[in-house]
Amino acid sequence: MAMTLRCDRAPSWTQLQAGFDTAGRQFDLRHAFVEDAGRFERFSQEAPFVFADLSKNLIDARTEELLFKLARECGLEAHRDAMFAGEHINNTEDRAVLHTLLRAPADAPTGPKTASELREVHATLDAMLAYAEKVRADHTITDVVNIGIGGSDLGPQMAVLALAEFAAPGKRFHFVSNVDGHELAGVLQGLAPEHTLFLIASKTFTTAETMTNAQSARRWYEQSGGTDIAGHFAALTTNVEAAKKFGIDTTFGFWDWVGGRYSLWSAIGLPIALAIGAEGFRRLLAGAHAMDEHFRTAPLERNLPVRLGLLDVWYRNFHKFTSRSIAPYHSALKRVPAYLQQLEMESNGKQVDAGGKPLAFGTSPVLWGEPGTNGQHAYFQMLHQGTDVTPLEFVAVRDASHDLEGHHPKLLANALAQAQALMVGKLDEGGHRNFPGNRPSSFFVFEKLTPEALGAFLAMYEHRVFTSGALWGINSFDQWGVELGKVLAKDIEPRLASGDITGLDASTAGLLKRLGS
Numbered sequence: 001m002a003m004t005l006r007c008d009r010a011p012s013w014t015q016l017q018a019g020f021d022t023a024g025r026q027f028d029l030r031h032a033f034v035e036d037a038g039r040f041e042r043f044s045q046e047a048p049f050v051f052a053d054l055s056k057n058l059i060d061a062r063t064e065e066l067l068f069k070l071a072r073e074c075g076l077e078a079h080r081d082a083m084f085a086g087e088h089i090n091n092t093e094d095r096a097v098l099h100t101l102l103r104a105p106a107d108a109p110t111g112p113k114t115a116s117e118l119r120e121v122h123a124t125l126d127a128m129l130a131y132a133e134k135v136r137a138d139h140t141i142t143d144v145v146n147i148g149i150g151g152s153d154l155g156p157q158m159a160v161l162a163l164a165e166f167a168a169p170g171k172r173f174h175f176v177s178n179v180d181g182h183e184l185a186g187v188l189q190g191l192a193p194e195h196t197l198f199l200i201a202s203k204t205f206t207t208a209e210t211m212t213n214a215q216s217a218r219r220w221y222e223q224s225g226g227t228d229i230a231g232h233f234a235a236l237t238t239n240v241e242a243a244k245k246f247g248i249d250t251t252f253g254f255w256d257w258v259g260g261r262y263s264l265w266s267a268i269g270l271p272i273a274l275a276i277g278a279e280g281f282r283r284l285l286a287g288a289h290a291m292d293e294h295f296r297t298a299p300l301e302r303n304l305p306v307r308l309g310l311l312d313v314w315y316r317n318f319h320k321f322t323s324r325s326i327a328p329y330h331s332a333l334k335r336v337p338a339y340l341q342q343l344e345m346e347s348n349g350k351q352v353d354a355g356g357k358p359l360a361f362g363t364s365p366v367l368w369g370e371p372g373t374n375g376q377h378a379y380f381q382m383l384h385q386g387t388d389v390t391p392l393e394f395v396a397v398r399d400a401s402h403d404l405e406g407h408h409p410k411l412l413a414n415a416l417a418q419a420q421a422l423m424v425g426k427l428d429e430g431g432h433r434n435f436p437g438n439r440p441s442s443f444f445v446f447e448k449l450t451p452e453a454l455g456a457f458l459a460m461y462e463h464r465v466f467t468s469g470a471l472w473g474i475n476s477f478d479q480w481g482v483e484l485g486k487v488l489a490k491d492i493e494p495r496l497a498s499g500d501i502t503g504l505d506a507s508t509a510g511l512l513k514r515l516g517s
């Protein structure tokens, strides 16, 4: 299996460090634009359904060349090809990583390790989309409740909201993730069992939050007079057996080679298909596939996810920036930051390489954000004048999804002005009104927020996270860091009732006494 050479062991790493120490640290965007009339063209590019302007980043042509060299020395292309070929690049779980197969057309060329998988993908997709169309036509179902957490919640929730413009009227969508009963109780309050469809979404069908919510939903359904579990519950899972044991007959499966945070393209995407229909869901997949092909085939120098991933390495490991912010200038993209947070931080929040050896450099940045213009009136102060530099990413859509007069130009003007202000700054002797400027940002543009554009943008992000993870030499596809807390919660739960504090540290014991019954 093709493994990468860890980036800090590659010759160009040392060259990058030398370049950073001599010039990179003092790099000034304003001078860079004066010196290079072609800077915008050089650092911007078209990719499927997404245009990206990367020119307002703290990078010059020489640095980017070295980053491409670094990628080649590390074996990025071989690692990427290994993923597409179905090699077990998720080495700690001994699994392939084939979410790209979920959006490949049925007649896409396959290798020996992916041919039968692609057939299964399309058989399941066809069945799931046929079911989606049946439910869409069933007007007795007015409410769809998705019960799932993490990747079994964030993707569908984000996409149903993002693509609301394409949704047929007549169905409401609810997303219940938290084990806090406040959430489920609030949703159930307004529902009638005969008009409700519950989707139990869980890759493993063992996640404590989801199982607790699913059991409560079933109890509520039966206690409210519902008698047709088969007609009102469906499961989206790789663990079809467990779903059957739970009493659910309608199941749509997927496979262990689809990571939870990469699963919205699988049966986990059923809420999206219910909202925007089979055709809309296929358009989402087509957009993602177009970006997959771009990532798979474009030379590194014109490969958008690669350029972004390399920039992420440059910022994290040389500039030592610890966070990155994203501001979608479209309210329908409200949940995109939360979705991307799981994608990036669960994938690359690792402190050891794929072989388990400690890393001597930083990995995943903190990713965070809110839609613009809201963020401008909250935390943008820090982005402009704070002591830390946080690269910011703008997402803007050329065509509005509404016809309210005057709003859209104001929205777009704000996005452009913020990116401009961050870079240009404004000198003021008095201090308080001084904007240092030279603050980096990237700017993504969609012509319209369509299923294709959303699919392509999310796939771009997946491959960007793949790129930085590959250079760092980590396994971006496991998530062992979530396990310890789950185990400890199981130990603590009965202690809340019994009051037993044996063996606990003083802080946990003190808090348990306060919270226990």
Ligand SMILES: O=P(O)(O)OC[C@H]1O[C@](O)(CO)[C@@H](O)[C@@H]1O
Binding pocket: 149, 150, 151, 152, 201, 202, 203, 204, 205, 206, 207, 210, 260, 261, 346, 479, 482
């Ligand atoms: O789909 P499942 O198996 O319920 O898991 C939900 C989420 O929990 C995690 O395993 C983390 O605890 C995520 O990776 C995953 O998306």
